[in-house]
Amino acid sequence: MTKLFFATDIHGSDICWNKFLNAGKFYEADVLILGGDMTGKAVVPFIHQGGKNYRVTLLEQEFDITNDDEFLQMKKKVRSRGYYPYLTTPDEMSELEQDPSRVHQIFLQEVLGVVQQWMDLADKKLDGTDMKVYCSPGNDDMDEVDEIVRSSRRVLLVEGQVTPLDEHHEMIASGWSNRTPWDTHREEDEDQLQVRYEAMISKLKDPRNAVFNIHVPPYKSGLDEAPELDKDLRPVLAGQSLQPVGSTALREVIRKHQPLLGLHGHIHEGRGTTRIGKTLCINPGSMYEQGTLLGTIVKLGKNKIENYVLTTG
Amino acid sequence: MSNLFVRKATGMVRSWSVFDAFIYAFFSINLVTLGFYSFSQMYYFGGGMIPALIISAVFIIFEVIVYASLIAVMPRSGGDYVWQTRIFGGALGFILSITGWWFTLWLWTPIYGDMLRQIVLTPILGVLGLKDLAIWFAGRGTALFVCSLLTLGFVSLVIMLGMKAYARIQKYSFYAGMLGLLIVIILLFTGSPEAFRAGFERNSAAIFGTQPGLYDATATAGTDAGASTPLTGGSLQLILLTLPWLVFFNLWPNWGATLYGEVRGATDYKRNFSGMAWALIGVTVLGIIFFLGVARTIGWDFYVQANAAWWNYSWGYTDQVPPLPVWPNPAMLAVFLTDNRLIQIIVMLLMSVWWFGWAGTLFLSSTRVVFAAAFDRLLPEKVAELDERTGTPVNAMLLMVIPAIFVSMLYAYNIGGFISVTLAATQGIAIMYFGTAIAAIILPYKKKELFEASPIAQMKVAGIPLITVAGVIFGGFLAFLLVEWFFDPWLNTDGVPPGLYGISLANTNSVIFLLATYGLAAAIYYGFKARRKTEGIDLDKVQAEIPVE
Numbered sequence: 001m002t003k004l005f006f007a008t009d010i011h012g013s014d015i016c017w018n019k020f021l022n023a024g025k026f027y028e029a030d031v032l033i034l035g036g037d038m039t040g041k042a043v044v045p046f047i048h049q050g051g052k053n054y055r056v057t058l059l060e061q062e063f064d065i066t067n068d069d070e071f072l073q074m075k076k077k078v079r080s081r082g083y084y085p086y087l088t089t090p091d092e093m094s095e096l097e098q099d100p101s102r103v104h105q106i107f108l109q110e111v112l113g114v115v116q117q118w119m120d121l122a123d124k125k126l127d128g129t130d131m132k133v134y135c136s137p138g139n140d141d142m143d144e145v146d147e148i149v150r151s152s153r154r155v156l157l158v159e160g161q162v163t164p165l166d167e168h169h170e171m172i173a174s175g176w177s178n179r180t181p182w183d184t185h186r187e188e189d190e191d192q193l194q195v196r197y198e199a200m201i202s203k204l205k206d207p208r209n210a211v212f213n214i215h216v217p218p219y220k221s222g223l224d225e226a227p228e229l230d231k232d233l234r235p236v237l238a239g240q241s242l243q244p245v246g247s248t249a250l251r252e253v254i255r256k257h258q259p260l261l262g263l264h265g266h267i268h269e270g271r272g273t274t275r276i277g278k279t280l281c282i283n284p285g286s287m288y289e290q291g292t293l294l295g296t297i298v299k300l301g302k303n304k305i306e307n308y309v310l311t312t313g
Numbered sequence: 314m315s316n317l318f319v320r321k322a323t324g325m326v327r328s329w330s331v332f333d334a335f336i337y338a339f340f341s342i343n344l345v346t347l348g349f350y351s352f353s354q355m356y357y358f359g360g361g362m363i364p365a366l367i368i369s370a371v372f373i374i375f376e377v378i379v380y381a382s383l384i385a386v387m388p389r390s391g392g393d394y395v396w397q398t399r400i401f402g403g404a405l406g407f408i409l410s411i412t413g414w415w416f417t418l419w420l421w422t423p424i425y426g427d428m429l430r431q432i433v434l435t436p437i438l439g440v441l442g443l444k445d446l447a448i449w450f451a452g453r454g455t456a457l458f459v460c461s462l463l464t465l466g467f468v469s470l471v472i473m474l475g476m477k478a479y480a481r482i483q484k485y486s487f488y489a490g491m492l493g494l495l496i497v498i499i500l501l502f503t504g505s506p507e508a509f510r511a512g513f514e515r516n517s518a519a520i521f522g523t524q525p526g527l528y529d530a531t532a533t534a535g536t537d538a539g540a541s542t543p544l545t546g547g548s549l550q551l552i553l554l555t556l557p558w559l560v561f562f563n564l565w566p567n568w569g570a571t572l573y574g575e576v577r578g579a580t581d582y583k584r585n586f587s588g589m590a591w592a593l594i595g596v597t598v599l600g601i602i603f604f605l606g607v608a609r610t611i612g613w614d615f616y617v618q619a620n621a622a623w624w625n626y627s628w629g630y631t632d633q634v635p636p637l638p639v640w641p642n643p644a645m646l647a648v649f650l651t652d653n654r655l656i657q658i659i660v661m662l663l664m665s666v667w668w669f670g671w672a673g674t675l676f677l678s679s680t681r682v683v684f685a686a687a688f689d690r691l692l693p694e695k696v697a698e699l700d701e702r703t704g705t706p707v708n709a710m711l712l713m714v715i716p717a718i719f720v721s722m723l724y725a726y727n728i729g730g731f732i733s734v735t736l737a738a739t740q741g742i743a744i745m746y747f748g749t750a751i752a753a754i755i756l757p758y759k760k761k762e763l764f765e766a767s768p769i770a771q772m773k774v775a776g777i778p779l780i781t782v783a784g785v786i787f788g789g790f791l792a793f794l795l796v797e798w799f800f801d802p803w804l805n806t807d808g809v810p811p812g813l814y815g816i817s818l819a820n821t822n823s824v825i826f827l828l829a830t831y832g833l834a835a836a837i838y839y840g841f842k843a844r845r846k847t848e849g850i851d852l853d854k855v856q857a858e859i860p861v862e
Contacts, residue, residue, distance in 0.1 A: 018861045018862070019858075019861060022859050023859055026859045027855075039324045043318040044318065045318060057378060058766075059578040059770075060578030060580055060768065061578070061770060063771075077765060078766075078767045080762065081766055086318075103318065138402065140322040144817040177323075180323055182322060182323055182325060183323045184321065184322060198800055222704070226324075228477060232327060233326050233327050233437075234328065234329055234330065234459065235332050236333070237337075237483075237571070238329045238333035238336070239329055239333040239339055239477060240483070241477045241478050241480040242475075242477060243479070251734070254791070266323065267745040271688060272697065273688055273697065275698065276696070276701075289762055290386075290387055290604070290684070291762065291766075299849070301646075302365075304837060307848055307849060309850045309852075309855050310689060310690075310855070310857050311856075312398075312399070312855065313855075313857070313858055
């Protein structure tokens, strides 16, 4: 039977991607599944000050780089948090301030560059092994990411597909989420999500033995508790007020079809497990900024989950 | 980081309001519940209460730095449990935090219950004219047990309502409670000792049926009970000796802090720090104002004597019911300055919301830690189940409520002198905090890369990371508290128990309670670890870091 390792929301962290690729061997898993949101959220300008000098502002702390060693260390530090270092000049910074639309191009270029590096690394690392790696970009990932993943020899893009995991288990996957306050790349209304899910489910041989690898967690599952926000996207009541933000459509299809397993992410602080009827739903959470790969190992048995555990790697 | 270079993505929220964070930290070191309650029990010390408040706050500021720093390095991670398991490894982190955040909270239940009756039920029933019921609730045994059950009922209701609703209740409670406290302080600063004495005699007689000469009788009973604590003064040593009791009140500005969200920079670190620090400063200043008001109108000596008379009876050192047969709630004493029953009712109702806005979080952290342990497979999956219909964590609640009922019974009926372990409620959490302080000290060295890439990497004192410096000071303070608690009679009362704090190694109840809770935590950890091993899960491995290269 299949032993799978699932992690999600690594948001551009090199450390987490490396750990993910090594997780199969480390945990003796047969299959690696990466949930959505593999791309980072911020670019950090390295502003050239002449010679080998750069000024970098990371997390509101200013660093003056004066030599190659410091430069490499700072790049590593920025990448470890999933941010993208961008070499620039004071003049270009002024131009970008004047024309913020150019920043999007920089983001795209940096994001796609790193995804390409990750795919190259996966191809190199996993060549000669029989490890299977599945990936379905999430709502924060630009559409352009798909093409790059598709070009990989070892990482399979499984968005919207039914993927056989072994002779008894199939997996459906989607990184699309319900609406968020951020108007992200892959989000839609609940009724559209329902159609998306049902289209995949209809192709399953045995939904009760299936894995639903769906980025967004089901509504009111405890895996979808996020701080309530006001209209300006500020957490109200100092983050004390938590509310469910998961998908009602997903909850409905899980309740109706009762798959063996639901694998979710999206809400980083929603780490946990729950049952909806007989379905075990897991959100391993994310601590990508800390270079820690949160995940879950699940051993699939015939008509049942043999065992599972959340991991902190 | 300039917003220009941050894209719109899930979870990219703006900073929360420092004022909101202040409110929740302010509630955690609740002057009216924890403060009034612990001040009143501290009637036999030699150090002044005002300098003690100030000195304790100075030490606790370093606690605030430690927690704000840990949140900055490892935000949204679940607090002490995750920090300790990440830095020390599974066993120690689990045992310290499960005991601190779960088992120790069982003991807080009867203490919350005691405050419910003293702060809410007795004074309100009294001013409503229900004398017999008011006095019954103030009594020993069953009354306290009933109040513990009522507390459990309220806390369970809050868990069922969820934090979204309760966070709002807390915010409204803050404003209502502050209004009540403002009226109390105005009464204390506008009254006179003569007016208080007359009002005290008159209203106590009318409400609780006390005899004429109550003031003098109370003062005498208090003096006989050993009332001595001064408002100011005392040597530094005597002041320091008050702290192991005083921290029962103010060791908790970090209580809700682990909920604070993503820290994206030094500004957010400062916001976290500010919310907690201003709450600590605000409560300390309010505490001093309260003391000065008490001294001005009630009279400091009388206040301490009235408390001594009550606790001497309540702790069972005498069976003679004190002349005032209820706890001398300072808010109630203040409203005795007026004979207007409506004002008395309104003020006592307003003051009671301090309890309702605070007590609901009794099991909040416990529930989280129970869930975290279940997710780590160190407890059965069932304990983290949510009820399908209501979304309530029924099983986790039962794990809190059932043992809490048993502990409340031991406490309420003082079985085997169990009431003497009151301060163990603080001690258990302080031991966990001590673990966190050590974790903070070593974090920059043990998790160097994590620290260097955090928003506090550049915060240093003489080249040493601020988190390490703050950890050493806070850890040193906790070490002092722990030594005083454990070795109290041998250090302070020539080896004669119960000592100053009652929870030393000479107190069999306290030792059994500690050993039982830590033993239970260790048994759960090693028991489940062995069981999971037979199921093919190596819990050490699932907590171990995956190689990067």
